[in-house]
Amino acid sequence: MNECKIANPAPLGLLGFGMTTVLLNIHNAGFFSVTTAIVAMGIFYGGIAQVIAGIFEFIKGNTFGATAFTSYGFFWLTLVGIWYSPTNDHAQATPPSFLGIYLALWGVFTLFMFFGTFKANRALQFIFGSLTILFALLAIGNICGSKVLITIAGFEGILCGASAIYLAMAEVLNGQYGKTVLPIGE
Structure with missing residues (x-):
């Protein structure tokens, strides 16, 4: 019986995460306001594409992925939902301080996921370590109303997103050529 071989879904998920993270953090660093490009990336590439990659990681048996x-x-989808959900008598717009709590919860989740990378390559460890720092900076910045911290987070987030793009391209190119083209610190 022929068994169906599943391609590596990680590059898709990493690119969805990385490219969307870079775009949003260009905004956080103060270069642009939130644009429809960021919102569309948040829904379709950061959101839906990562969920699809996660489903294929599930099929492969990779619980971490x-x-x-x-x-x-779903983080990206909920973030866009927070920005654009209508308000009414039952639900108010999310104030920055409560957005900070939302981001802090994601930071705690990310910290635990970072511990899970200790058996993985250095590139993945860097992504999750820098993402933990990013969530901490964004959480504190929003809770305290500090534009300076959010700007610093923006630059750090650009680095975090770029590292995910690097790992995605390393996985694609290393897999394509059957050798290390881009090192990932195995």
Whole structure:
């Protein structure tokens, strides 16, 4: 019986995460306001594409990848939902201080996921370590109303997102050529 071989879904998830993270953090660093490009990336590439990658990681039996990609995919979808959900008598707009609490919860989740990378390559460890720092900076910045911390977080987030893009491209190119083209610190 022929068994169906599943391609590596990690590059798709990493690119969805990385590219969306870079775009949003260009905003956080103060270069642009939130644009429809960020919102669309948040829904479709950061959100839906990561969820799809997570489902395929689940099929492959990779609990870490399934948890990471589906969770961060839904992070992007909920973030866009927070920005654009209508308000009414039952639900008010999310104030920055409560957004900080939302981000802090994601930071705690990310810290635990970072511990899970200790058996993985250095590139993945860097992504989760820098993402933990990013969530901490954004949480504190929003809770305290500090534009300076959010700007610093923006630059740190650009680095975090770029590292995910690097790992995605390393996995694609290393897999394509069957050798290390881009090192990932195995």
